[in-house]
Amino acid sequence: MDDSETLVRRATEAFNSGKPDEAQRLCEQGLARLPGDPVLHHLLAAVLFSRNAVAPAHAHIDVSLAKRPANAAARLLAARIARSEGNFDVALAHIDSAIAISPQREFFVEKARTLDQAGLRAQARESWRAILNVIPGHQEAAARLGRLAWEDGDPATAASLLAQAAAPGAPASVWFDLAVARQDLRDHAGAASAYRKAFELRPDHAEAALNLGIAMQEGGDVDAAMRAFAQAYRLRPQLFGSIAMALTSASHGRLWLDEDGLRRALAS
Incomplete structure (x- = not known):
């Protein structure tokens, strides 16, 4: 029968190999024999959190921290779990504890993310600037x-x-x-290039296609704009009103008096 250290190693290898079911089974097997083992609780919390099982992950990391309150990695995981639950004060407390134990770059990044998500803009900006200054x-x-x-x-x-x-x-x-x-800077060619990249990375990004059309239109290439608008319309027909407004209001637009005709043009 495997000892605790061997189970932890095997579970970690399984988790890192993309086998969360096996990792969870090994952790639970170990905790059945050693219910208070903080390392197994920590690892099981990580596995569960990766599977969006937030409440049980929270319970297991709490047990781990009760046994090892000065473990920085466990504090970081607890912070991420709390942030996912919207408990930003708790998350920040865990991060500050982790930083006090072992001031690693990853912890400062997590703090900036938490401040950002909490809507604390001034503090988040200061944290991100500090990170960018160092890296x-x-x-x-x-x-x-x-x-x-x-x-x-x-x-x-x-x-x-x-x-x-x-x-x-x-x-x-x-x-x-x-x-x-x-x-916003009226760099239409630069904007179009960036919108194309966004759309390339996310072919379902209807807003990128719509805004690409607007940028191409403002740059004077109405035919290319129509192709982008057609992509946006196919992805999200509800954007028809925005497309029609863009076509009729821009300096290089086209006037469409027939709504059905515009819909046919976009669909084709």
Whole structure:
């Protein structure tokens, strides 16, 4: 029969190999024999949380922390669980404890995310700036600072930061935010390029297709704009009103007096 250390090793290997069922079974097998083992409770909490079983994950990490309150990794997991539950004060308390135990970069990033999600904009901005100062190429920090700058009405700063974040591996949301900032600066070609990338990464992103059409139209390429509008319409027919407004109000638009005709053009 495997001892606790062997079970933990096997469960960790299973979890890291994408076998959460096996990892959970091994943890539960170990806890049946050693119900108070903090490492097994920690690992089982991680497995359960990865499977969106938040309440039982919370219960297991609490048991682990009761046995090992100074374990920084367990504090980080507890913070993530609390953040997913919307318990931001609890999450921040766990993160601050983790930082006091072992001030690692990952913990500071988690704190910035939590402050951001909690709507504490000034504190979140300060945290993201501190991360970007220490790690100049930190993609997430640049992306979040860029988004915050855009929300504050500073598209130039937003575009600069988001361009840093729009590196290989950046999600569609970063490219979309960069496109919006460029569009506000009337950089229609740059906006169109970023919208195309967002749409390439997320082919179901109807808003990216719609805004690509608007950017192409503002750049004077109405035929390309119509193709983008058609993609947006196919993905979400409810955008018809926005498409019609864009076509008739822009400087390079087209006047459509026949609504059915426009629908046929978009559908074809």
